[in-house]
Structures are given as structure tokens and as C-alpha cells.
Amino acid sequence: MTLAKKSPKPASASRRKFIISSAAGGGMMLGFSLSFNAQALENTATQVSKTGASGSGAELNAWVVIQPDDTVLVRIARSEMGQGTLTGLAQLVAEELECDWKKVTTEAPTPGQNLARERVWGDMSTGGSRGIRTSHEYVRKGGAAARMMLLQAAADQWKVPVSEVSVTDSVITHSSGKHKTTYGKVATAAAKLTPPDPKGIKLKDPRSWKIAGKSVKRLDTVNKLDGSKVYAIDVKLPGMLLAAVKDCPVYTGKLVSYDESKVMGMPGVRKVVRVNDHTVAVVADTWWRAKKALDALPIVWEEGPNANRSSASIAEQLAEGLNAPEAYAMRDENDALKAIDGAAKKIEAVYSTPFLAHATMEPMNCTARYTADKAECWVATQSGEAALAALSEESGLPLAKCDVYKHDLGGGFGRRGGSQDYVRQAIAIAKQMPGIPIKMIWSREEDMAHDFYRPISQAKMRAGFDANGKLVGVHLRVSGQSINAFLSPVPLPGGKDDRQLQGYYKEPGDAQLGYTFPSLRVEYAMRNTHVPVGPWRGVNTNQNGLYMECFMEEMARAAGVDSLEFRRQFMKDFPKHLGVLNAAAEKAGWGSPLPAGRFRGIAQFMGYGSYSAAVAEVSVSDKGDLTVHRLVSATNCGHAVNPDQISAQIEGGIALGLTATWFGEMTVEKGRMQQSNFHDYQMIRLAQYPKVETVIVPTYDFWGGVGEPTICVVAPAVLNAIYAATGKPVRNLPIKNNKLVA
Amino acid sequence: MVKLNVNGKTYDVNAEPDTPLLWTIREHVGLTGTKYGCGVAQCGACSVHINGNLVRSCSYPLSAVKPTDKITTIEGLSAKRSHPVQVAWAAVDVPQCGYCQSGQIMAAASLLKKNPHPTDRDIDEAMTNICRCGTYQRIRAAVHMAADLNTKGGRQVATDELLNHTAGLTVVDAGKV
Structure with a gap:
């Protein structure tokens, strides 16, 4: 999740610069470029290394290694954080390879290995729901090329034409029935053959898939059941010491001094370290001892001018943006301002959504070791290569002397993407204790206080209707903080930042608005604060989907038309948006009678190349207590590589979306975040989780993302159902701050 | 010491x-x-x-x-992940990132020891651990399945639970639109 692209281009550009970036604290950007040859990636199906990543078995190409016992090692470049990409990518390779799925296992090349082999595994970063949709082609070609070579090796051995040789589940047979062998037996010979031209490789029709397209079980479950999985926080190295850190609670504030004499005598304490000009760490023989000493350490901060910032002053700043004369207009079609000005009836609504913390279950942590000629880290990261860059920049050692050992993440949600602030901290500490591995772990409180939060925003939505109640125009303006302005070195003159208007795009393919209104104006007023912001699973589709889809409900009510019917009027040009909306409505029984006291709400929106819709069923008690009974979601992600795992992502997206809608807010007082742990930053629990039903409606003509798209329809579906239940709209999140009265 | x-x-x-x-x-x-x-x-x-x-x-x-x-x-908890809760967790593919699942499994095992056949409401009250990935629906299904494995010992019963769990998922080939 570095710079968002409105319409991500496929890897057609012959050569482009791939920016490996990592933002230091305070938003300063340090980055450097590595050449990324898109055509070379196309050729990965043919690239072989004598050494390989694992060093055992025969490497057919970058993606496939086969061992003598027929075990197939599929290389996975993307990070696994629960989203199931590891299994999905392995399915795609195995599908083309025609191997025995029961013998498939995976391994991850390191970022250093990727670099050493001229980025043969391509982009390792994992965000923007891109894990499968931007790598499906080259990994499938890797599987197909390996199959062709294995069949050729068998044909050569039997001295028969390869056209007479076929394979099922790793067993190769000759049409005569006289010859039979397995992948494991011919792999060494196959690896010596000249690989086929990737351009000539024909991939299977996805409708004929046998391994991909099926709900096979995840490959990475077993060690999550008995505690044996080693997350980064569990890493143990000989001689390792532990570090607890504290960053200035006010962003942009500085570390002035600390009195280490007060803690050096405490049990296990080895050193107090100035990590950078705003962070201090205590290093001890256990983390608990380091944390206790850190809590006892007298620290003097220079909090700076932002110490007087608060949620109230930020809200004022954003409200000013809603009404300012100047704003960037991304879309202006058929003069919506004039149409609304001249309308017989006008409606207007102002919405707001707060900062949100990622709150991954595994807090930020990183183990680092520094010597004069090697910098290493063991880390949970969504971007191994950004971690490598951070390691190199912070250690001062060249990339070739650095490496990153990726561990599967205990949650990512965008927090562990490009910034890699925690990698910088860990290596900065390790550099002051050369040769000693340092495992740095953040407390939950530190994790809540130092995030790159979902940006705060407000939206002013206006619409006009003619004398017959027909809609004549829609005008929306989002005022709020920009992720790109915080993370990117690229200037954004005039507040021109399309990314903050994600989901309202005219262009098809990525995050297209699914309505044609008689007139439309879409504006953004950039209002930045001192609070760090970044991508938060679903990023800007979440609040933008809420603004549009809740206002659709308000417009439908103003027009006196059923909310589903109202939407359909404007969706003739958007059959895929309409397809998921209809699928959700049908599965949910939209329009059918409900038990007394239950109400429905509906929403649709697009993000990450996929189409999503949802119908929520809620009730609101006399006391104003909300129950979400049922949530039906429909999605079209083009191809469904593993339907049960798509469902799992949707189930999870609904939990994340409900948590944000119901409880989620990070507020600011005296320049710092007020919420510190799960007691005041509540998560939805099992008892509050509705019955979730998922409909997948693949159209097999594009590749869309899965991890993020659903979240944006959760809030509006629930809020629209609450509107139906109470007769009053909820316009300011979270719901817990509103008094719901039926 | x-x-x-x-x-x-x-x-x-x-x-x-x-x-x-x-x-x-x-x-x-x-x-x-x-x-x-x-x-x-x-x-x-x-x-x-x-x-x-x-x-x-x-x-x-x-x-x-x-x-x-x-x-x-x-x-x-068990030798070789043989506790009914672990067996059910695998059958339903409960874990996503997996970080919270040790705690979830320990909570579920404790619930079933005290209440071998919990209702949905019992599960609501006992399973209060946070899962940020949002595996709650599968946790519920897996607790029911583990209860069946425990008390009735029947694979068939567990299979029925699995079918109940997956009944919520529909895949419809929408063709070209």
C-alpha cells in the first residue's frame, strides 16, 4: 500500500521504477528506487537458480521446487496475515502444475534473496488486496512451465513424443500404458531443460479449474492449533535481549532527557537507549523487566506546539473545509451546483468519521541484530522489501549486507505496510549493542498511541429534486486528512488527491462509483493534522462508501422511493454493481415481511477491483440498544480462487466494519491519543456478531481483490437499517456516541 | 526461585x-x-x-x-492436536492470522468441560475473547462441532455441523454481465 493508483495498470509498461519506500516518524519520507523490470517478471516462469531459496530439491523455476519424494514446494512471495493468500497462490500454481495437492507445501523467499535474483519473485508487498489479483498470471505460468518441463523430461526418458505423455496428480503416464513415473523422479532431469517461452504458455480456462476455484482447506492451519507457530513476537535467538520502547506521546514532540540512574539497578536491566530524537528504550533480559523499568524511567519530553491540539479543534478545521470557497473538484458533470441551486427541493446532510487504530492482535515488534557487516531482522511485515530498505537506511549498511526474515503476521490491516517504523526502532537499538540480538516489543498502550490511523474526515452531501420529486443533481465534498500527503514525497498542489475520493471514480476497474446521476460534483478539501495517518484495511472506501450510501438512503426517502428501487434508477450503466446489489437483495429477501421490530438496510460500493453489496437486519430496543441480527453480503471478485476463504475474508471484513461502525474512535486531547487499550477501544465480540451469509457471484472476466472490498458496505447497510428502525439517521460515527431511540 | x-x-x-x-x-x-x-x-x-x-x-x-x-x-491441551476443539477448529478452518486462537481454543475447551453441550447463548456468554480477524462465526460452528464430537462421538454429527456452517455460503456463476 504505497501510492494508490486509481486504475492500476497491468504490468504492461516494459520497465518502470518500483519505489521501495519507508516513512520515518513525523512523515519525512526516505526512499530509494530499485529497477523493476515488468517483462522480466513475465519471464520468471523460466528463471532457474542453482541454489534456490531452500537449497533442496530441483528448482524448475522461481515458483516451483520438486523433491524426490514428490513433495512440491511452491514459493510464496506475498506476506500471509490471515487473509489466505498463501493457500490461494499455491492453488493457482498447483492447478497449472497438475500436481498432487496433498503433496503441496510452501516456502517464502527472503527479500534479500529476491534482490539478489533481480527480483525474480516480483513485488513482495502485500496490501491493497493485491496478493492474488496482481500476481495470478506469472505464478500460474510458473506452474504451467514446470509441468511442460516435467512432461518433456519423462518423454525424453521414454524416447516418445511429449504429445503422448499426460499427467494427473503428479503421476506421468504414456498413452501406451507401458510407462509411468512421477514428478519427483524426473524433476532433476526436467530442471536441466530449456524452459518454454512464457509467451507461448496457454493457461487453463478458470471454469475448468480442479484445485483452484475450490474450497480447499488452508495450508497454514495446523500450527495455529497447538501454539507451535512462531510469530515474530515468539522469536528466540542465542544471547537475545528484550527491549521496551516509548515514543513521545505527542506526535512531532521530542525526547529531551531521561534519568537512567533510576532504573539501572532494577532486575535484569542492561541498558537505556536513545532510539531517535523522540523515542527511548530500556533493554533487559526479559521483556517484562524492560517494560517495568521503562514505566519507572523519568522522561522529559518537549511536546511542542501540537500539544494543544484536540478532537474539537480538528473537527473545527474539517468543518471549515466543508464550506471553504476552494476545493479540488475531481468530477464535475452537467453543472450539479447550478442544478441543485435551481431545484424545487433540496436536502443536505453532514457526516463524520473518526481516526481509527489498526489494533492488530500481535502488537508491533521486531527482532534485530547488527554487526559491522550485517544487519538482519525477524519481523511481521506486509512489505519485506520496505523492511529491507528501512534496515539498510537505519543501519547504514548497503542492501546486500541486509536481510529480512519474514514471519506470518498476527494481523496487518495496513499497519505493517510501507512505514516499517518498528523495524527502524529495532535496528536503531541493536546498532547500539552490536552483535546482540534485540527483540523489541511494543506494549498494547504503545501500539494504540503510535499508529498510522485511518484518516479523519467529514462529508457534506447535497442533492436537489425537481417539482415531481425527480433527482436533478448530487454534490458531495469530503474534508479531511490525506494519506498521500502524510506518507508520500510527491507534492499534491491544490489538494489534488484522488485517493481520498476512492470509490467515487468515473473510471471503471478499481473503485468506480456505480451511479449515473443527472449531474454530479465530487470535491475534496484537504485538511491535514499532526496525527499520522495511513492505509487501514479498506482505506478510503470505508468512509466514502458510508457517505454515499447513507445519503442514498436519505435521497430515497426524500424522493419517496424504496431504497433498492431508488438505486436501480441510476445503475443502468453499471451491470456489475447492480449484479451484486440484486444478489444481496434476493438472498436477504429484500421487501419480504420481517418479525416485528426488525428492519433492513442496504448498500453497495466498489473498491479494490471488486463489487460488494450488503443487507443488514437490525433491531433497536426501547432503551436504544442495537442488535445486528443478520448480515447478507454479495461480492463479485471476478474469479473465486477459494470460495470458503473468500467467505472467511468477508466474515472478517464484517467484524472489522462492525467494530468501526459501532465502537471505533481514536480521539485527541492535548495532542495525544486518548484511547489506550481494548477497554476504551472496544472490539466487537462473538455475542454481538450477526448471522453472516455470503453470496459470491463471479463473472470470470476480471481479477478483483478480496481482503478489503466488503468492509465499505457494512457501515451504511447497518446505519440505513437503524434509520429504518428509528426514523432518524445516524450521521456521526461511531454509533455508540449516538442515542438511538426507536 | x-x-x-x-x-x-x-x-x-x-x-x-x-x-x-x-x-x-x-x-x-x-x-x-x-x-x-x-x-x-x-x-x-x-x-x-x-x-x-x-x-x-x-x-x-x-x-x-x-x-x-x-x-x-x-x-x-492434548497430544498431537487431538482435543475435540482442535479437531473441530481444523475442520471448520477457523483461524485466519491465528494469533488469538490459542486463547480461543483454551476458552472453548474450558466451556465444554463445564457445559458439554452449550447453546448459542452459552457460547455468547463464555466466548468473550477478541478476534480482530473476525472468525467469530466459525468459532461458534466449531464449538458446536466439538461438543458433538465430545458427547456423541459421531463423525456424521460433526459433518452435519460443517454443512450447517457452510450453508451460509453460496457461489453463483453470474455469467457475463
């Missing part, structure tokens, strides 16, 4: 009395399946059993543990 009985083995632990049991288990005993999530008994990632009772170990000081107490962590 304190004596600690974890998963049937005795450990001599050199930790301060106010050290939470969680960090004693992770850093002194060396078992890392029990996870740190919040440190304030909110999330349940650190759940273990003490004499069969469910405890959030992040908020349980070492000084409260008696040498005779029998502590069970996720590593000691």
Missing part, C-alpha cells in the same frame, strides 16, 4: 513475584503459544487453565500461583 507445574512438568522459575503468569510462561518457562494481546485481561489471547479453570494469565501474578497448581497451556 518458584516452582511451577506447567503441562505436567515442573519448572524452577527465577522471576519477581509481580511478574504476570503470561510473561513467566513465555520468558522463563519458554512456551510461546500463549500470547500477549493487551495485558489487562480484555482480549483473552493469554488464556490458560489453572487446575482446569480458565485464567487470563496476563493479569495473574506469579505470587498467586501455588506450587501445587496445575497449569495447562495450549501446548499441553
